[in-house]
Amino acid sequence: MQIGKETIPKTRISTSNPDTIIVRGRDLANELIGKVSFTAYFHLLVTGKPPSSAATAVLDAALVAIAEHGLVPSVQASRMTLAAAPEAMQGPVAAGILGCGSVILGAAESAGEFLEEVRLRTQGQDFTQAAKEVVAEYRREKRAIPGYGHPLHKKRDPRVAALFQVAQTTGADMTYVSIAEAIEQVLPDVVGKALMLNVSAAIPAVLLGVGFPIKALKGVPILARTAGLVGHLTEEKERPIGFALSYQAGLHAVYEGDAPAGFVPNES
Amino acid sequence: MQIGKETIPKTRISTSNPDTIIVRGRDLANELIGKVSFTAYFHLLVTGKPPSSAATAVLDAALVAIAEHGLVPSVQASRMTLAAAPEAMQGPVAAGILGCGSVILGAAESAGEFLEEVRLRTQGQDFTQAAKEVVAEYRREKRAIPGYGHPLHKKRDPRVAALFQVAQTTGADMTYVSIAEAIEQVLPDVVGKALMLNVSAAIPAVLLGVGFPIKALKGVPILARTAGLVGHLTEEKERPIGFALSYQAGLHAVYEGDAPAGFVPNES
Amino acid sequence: MQIGKETIPKTRISTSNPDTIIVRGRDLANELIGKVSFTAYFHLLVTGKPPSSAATAVLDAALVAIAEHGLVPSVQASRMTLAAAPEAMQGPVAAGILGCGSVILGAAESAGEFLEEVRLRTQGQDFTQAAKEVVAEYRREKRAIPGYGHPLHKKRDPRVAALFQVAQTTGADMTYVSIAEAIEQVLPDVVGKALMLNVSAAIPAVLLGVGFPIKALKGVPILARTAGLVGHLTEEKERPIGFALSYQAGLHAVYEGDAPAGFVPNES
Amino acid sequence: MQIGKETIPKTRISTSNPDTIIVRGRDLANELIGKVSFTAYFHLLVTGKPPSSAATAVLDAALVAIAEHGLVPSVQASRMTLAAAPEAMQGPVAAGILGCGSVILGAAESAGEFLEEVRLRTQGQDFTQAAKEVVAEYRREKRAIPGYGHPLHKKRDPRVAALFQVAQTTGADMTYVSIAEAIEQVLPDVVGKALMLNVSAAIPAVLLGVGFPIKALKGVPILARTAGLVGHLTEEKERPIGFALSYQAGLHAVYEGDAPAGFVPNES
Numbered sequence A, B, C, D: 001m002q003i004g005k006e007t008i009p010k011t012r013i014s015t016s017n018p019d020t021i022i023v024r025g026r027d028l029a030n031e032l033i034g035k036v037s038f039t040a041y042f043h044l045l046v047t048g049k050p051p052s053s054a055a056t057a058v059l060d061a062a063l064v065a066i067a068e069h070g071l072v073p074s075v076q077a078s079r080m081t082l083a084a085a086p087e088a089m090q091g092p093v094a095a096g097i098l099g100c101g102s103v104i105l106g107a108a109e110s111a112g113e114f115l116e117e118v119r120l121r122t123q124g125q126d127f128t129q130a131a132k133e134v135v136a137e138y139r140r141e142k143r144a145i146p147g148y149g150h151p152l153h154k155k156r157d158p159r160v161a162a163l164f165q166v167a168q169t170t171g172a173d174m175t176y177v178s179i180a181e182a183i184e185q186v187l188p189d190v191v192g193k194a195l196m197l198n199v200s201a202a203i204p205a206v207l208l209g210v211g212f213p214i215k216a217l218k219g220v221p222i223l224a225r226t227a228g229l230v231g232h233l234t235e236e237k238e239r240p241i242g243f244a245l246s247y248q249a250g251l252h253a254v255y256e257g258d259a260p261a262g263f264v265p266n267e268s
Helices: A028-032 A038-047 A053-066 A073-084 A090-097 A108-121 A128-140 A158-169 A175-191 A199-210 A219-238 A242-251 B028-032 B038-047 B053-066 B073-084 B090-097 B108-121 B128-140 B158-169 B175-191 B199-210 B219-238 B242-251 C028-032 C038-047 C053-066 C073-084 C090-097 C108-121 C128-140 C158-169 C175-191 C199-210 C219-238 C242-251 D028-032 D038-047 D053-066 D073-084 D090-097 D108-121 D128-140 D158-169 D175-191 D199-210 D219-238 D242-251
Strands: A014-016 A021-023 B014-016 B021-023 C014-016 C021-023 D014-016 D021-023
Touching: A021 A028, A028 B053, A028 B158, A038 A053, A038 B038, A038 B053, A038 B219, A053 A158, A053 A199, A053 A219, A053 B028, A053 B038, A073 A090, A073 A219, A073 A242, A073 D073, A073 D242, A090 A219, A090 B090, A090 B219, A090 C090, A090 D090, A108 A128, A108 A175, A108 A199, A128 A175, A158 A199, A158 B028, A175 A199, A199 A219, A219 B038, A219 B090, A219 B219, A242 D073, A242 D242, B021 B028, B038 B053, B053 B158, B053 B199, B053 B219, B073 B090, B073 B219, B073 B242, B073 C073, B073 C242, B090 B219, B090 C090, B090 D090, B108 B128, B108 B175, B108 B199, B128 B175, B158 B199, B175 B199, B199 B219, B242 C073, B242 C242, C021 C028, C028 D053, C028 D158, C038 C053, C038 D038, C038 D053, C038 D219, C053 C158, C053 C199, C053 C219, C053 D028, C053 D038, C073 C090, C073 C219, C073 C242, C090 C219, C090 D090, C090 D219, C108 C128, C108 C175, C108 C199, C128 C175, C158 C199, C158 D028, C175 C199, C199 C219, C219 D038, C219 D090, C219 D219, D021 D028, D038 D053, D053 D158, D053 D199, D053 D219, D073 D090, D073 D219, D073 D242, D090 D219, D108 D128, D108 D175, D108 D199, D128 D175, D158 D199, D175 D199, D199 D219
Parallel strands: none
Antiparallel strands: A014 A021, B014 B021, C014 C021, D014 D021
8 A cells, every 4th residue: 555655665774785784884794893882883873974982972871871770660561571471582672662651761852852942942152041931831831841850869860960971071062961951940930849850851961962863862762771671681581570570569459440249359 | 469479579780769870789870871881781781790891892793783784574664663653763663673583683592592502412622413413403393493594695694704703803702603603514414405604693602602691692683673773763754664665565465365246456 | 669649559440359350340250251242341341331232333343444454554564573573473463553653543542532622612513613723723733634534545435434324323423423524524625635534533433422432542443453463463374474575665675875886786 | 685485475364445445355344344243353354254153252252251350460561651651552552462471361372282282182082191191291391281270260260161151052162171171180180289270271272162273362362452451551541550550569679789888779
């Protein structure tokens, strides 16, 4: 079935023949394997260009920052899935990645668009006024403020300073970092309470400063969390807790529906 | 519901408090972000230990080798999924990862178990006899030989030599590489045709030599391909081909079922 | 980690003890198995109430209408995934369901919200004026018009009349059907071309008339398509075409990136 | 890339032109919508044939039996995923389906193969001897006995009798039911403890008796559970508990790894 006008698939990423695999214009076997790090290769795959040294440092830091944070919902879902379906690891990984959503873990892209919106509104060097305007608009439209506030890290998430320091040290453009901090400062006035910068805003703040594209930002937590999931699933195979997590999750669950007369729920 | 005996979830990977996130015994913000590469961090997450320099080199090489190979089935499935469901990038990534299966892309783990089986059977230094025995057993049990043969690369997949060279150069243990080559040599006799080493056997051959655990091997193509999928989905957002791929896929499809009298199928 | 204020899970759907499973207030083994159809049970699960006879008829019709339409993108993605990963059928089904998105297949919910928006704006019995306003707003905000237009069925999708007839015959409330038709009539004027009602608007048009909740509408194409996917995957196991679909999809693909001097792409 | 020999996709399921959609030889709009139930259509999609009245009854009963059992792992994973990623319902449904695995929920197919194996070994009418042999073989090969034993229903799962009664009442062939019961009787001797028939063996026992194909058996719990997931996700949108489930799951988790001196974990 023809959907849309295009019928010929075109790509700039890769081609091959029996002897050679080309990726982004380079010979994979001779120019890339053993020559570039996985992080640099990820940059090349996504942007078509090798990263600057600042971009490599910042991208490594961002991937390390968001890969792992303990038994969070996506990890629990993934480990429960492996316990139920150990026959194919790709399934539990996929289940975990599906939790990389707009509410938690996957806000890097919307936070990046948010920072960019402030930048585009700013005239001169002071981001405060534009930040106030954009935050006020989000509030009017009842949109969440992406990248601010954290259920555990009520003071600033410790990963934020670490990311900003990598950007500073490696000479990355700090424009978006300044924007992110300007937003943090105006938030109490506009929203009525402090919402501190979290890692989902810090990641675009440093990555946009090294030219990483907004449309690929969500790929950063997704790729990073895949590494974390592989760690957890490897542990799950050795020391399974998927069903223990499920047991605990349901232990105090309350059934509020009807039941036939005389039914006594299981004292689980 | 209690399934199994364990009711308390236990983990050695990560814990945290409001100020500090601990991963594998280290302070994430102060000891890891900006200090280690994503590849080294992946090794730490999975094994609990930082990698040797050989392990980092080999793991980087393996991830680069398997991340991207053009419009393969998992990439096509992922791009079609983004075209149909652009609202959430994690969905198309998950769809692509689900194609990391036992037949293509995901054979690294079963190939690793295969190499290990030969190693355990070997007495002395010559792997040939053990290779013959294990291959013969796989044939008897009608199991696929994982990691050998490739639909495009009929001679040896060019990525194999590149991976072996990285292992050699960095001083990795070459035992499993020797095993992999011994198997390649006995295959024509036992199977009746040449099946050349492909990247799915080369990856465990080099990774087992630096101590990467067999149970985590499948995580390598999964993590690597996630990077490739992010590259393709970023291109898909800019230059969509998901529906063009689907159009081509169905263009010459033949309907072999019944139809009511007079029905003329669409000349698509 | 505590996210949000609620810490106690509560549900009205199901509870159990070793002897009895309660679903929506009924004893599953004694009151439901063998007593209700799967369609009626689906209604009970989602709404908490057994369906009227009109609701059963309309829900059956909607599920039958959207379950299957040949080798569409989600089916292709699913069959390619089974070909690559035959070890676990739930993976290919999940990959197919992930293509139930906002652009194709999954528009029933947004179409339902669209119809409801027109209803809420309407004063008296004539939906035309409200339809014009809401369509014009969607256009101003550059939102797609969900449920109108189809790549193949340029005249009205034949499933639309069939669904409307079931609703009519069974005595369902036809309000949303009238709204859907009013929108179809104003579309040429506001949008500049005819966009005929498709199945994704017809489904909410009939289901909202029997009290099916808007928030569950997307579950209808998802459940229906799962049945279609099981059909295709059963065929795929017997007569595999997943790799043939992938071969065709890539056969005429054009690589528009750079390549090293002398590289000749595979004449696939 | 050509993988395997087939290059032309062929299907017997569906074709269409702008006016007509053909499914399994019938005109979808004129012969199926409003004429057949979703359950009967599922049978038609999978087998190519409309079901007998016994087959419809048994298939309805099987789908109703396995659709819902409270806050089980797959439902918890799905609800956590919606809480994190509410932007696209297909993602949480897919995450839930991925838990339809070999250990829980998805054992219908392997249980069906197990019953069939006993049938093929049986000479005459007594299944006991063949049941003993096959169970003993499974034990020797350290394979799980699929479809027997349940973490909650230590006596026979109440759904089993309900399913068998539907089969009996509608005149279905009871051969596989007899086999399933023969296995249940020999298990204590061979395995050393009673393992009662659960719903995952009862489903193939009744479905194989009405000619449902073994290769499609796993589609039954997958389709059924999709209905259950839609029910839970609809409730989750109104009365969210995804994060409460995650909170409880992690509340008593124990970190057994190292930590820097002085680190005090969060008293969550």
